[in-house]
Amino acid sequence: MAGEPLSDLLEFAVDLAERAGEITLNYFQGRFSVETKADASPVTVADREAETYIRQAIESRFPNDGIVGEEFGEARPQARRRWIIDPIDGTYSFVRGVPLYGVLIGLEREDGPVVGVIHLPALGETVAAARGEGCHWRGQRARVSSTSEVGATLCLATGLRPEEDPVGSAALGRLATAVAAVRTWGDCYGYALVATGRADVMIDRRMHVWDCAALLPVIEEAGGRFTDWRGERTIRGGDAVASNGLLHDQVLALLKS
Helix, strand or coil, rough: CCCCCHHHHHHHHHHHHHHHHHHCCCCCCCCCCCEEEECEEEEEEEHHHHHHHHHHHHHHCCCCCCCECCHHHHHHCCCEEEEEEEECCCCCHHCCCCCEEEEEEEEEEEEEEEEEEEEEEEEEEEEEECCCCEEEEEEEEEECCCCCCCHEEEEECCCCCCCCCCCHHHHHHHHHHHEEECCCCCCCHHHHHHHCCCCCCEECCCHHHHHHHHHHHHHHHHHCCCEEECCCCCCCCCCCEEEECCCCCHHHHHHHH
16 A cells, blocks of 8 residues: 555565575575576576566555566556566676675655665675665664775776776776775675675666666665766666765766766
8 A cells, every 4th residue: 555654665675575585595506597688688587486476475465556677577657656676686696606696676656766675695684775764784774884085985896898888997997096996796785885884885887777776765774875977866877876975976076087
C-alpha cells in the first residue's frame, strides 16, 4: 500500500535482498554457464533466478507497484511507485569467484528515490537506507568520511577502457593525479565503502538506472552526495559520482577540466 512507512518498506527490501543473495550463493564459485548480452555484459542463471524471486515477492505484496529490473525489464511503468532491481551488480566479479558483488534494490516514488539496499552476499554485509531514517551497516549508523582535501582522498573506480572512452579516461587520469590513491574496488562495493567511510569517492563512467537507484538513498542518508558527472542529483544520468559531500565539487571540477 502506498501509505506504508518507509521503515517498513526498507525492512521488506532488506529481506528481499538477503534472500536473493542466498540464491546467488548457491552458484557462487561453482559451475554454471555464462552468457553474453547484447551490451557485451555477462549474465548467468543466478542473475535470472535472483531477479525472478525478487519480482515475484514484490508482485505478491504490492501488485500495483512498478518494477524495473536489469534482466526482465519494466512492469507497470505508469505506477506511482517502482522497485528498481539489479539482482547481481558486479557480475564480472561473480563469475570470477570474487566476493565483491552485490544485490541492489531501490524504491522510487514520484518525489524521487527513497529506499536503497546494497547487500553483499559473499561478504555477509548489508548497507541500507531510507529517506529520513539514516543509513545503517552492521547494526549501526553508517557515516561517510570526513576527508576534505582531494590530496588526501581514497578514490575508487570500477574501471575505464581508454580505447573505448578517451574522454572518461582522461578525466579519471586528472582525478587520479590529484588524489592520494586510486583503487578499483568497483561496482556497488565501492559505493558501500563510501557510505561507510572506508573510501572517500567512487566514480563510474557507465551506469544504468538499476545500478543507481539503491545507491542514491544510501549515500545521501550516510551524509554524502550522489550525482552524475555534471553534478545533477539523478539516478538516470548515465554515469555517477559518489562522495562524502565535502569533496564533491572538487571532484566534479577535476572531471570537467
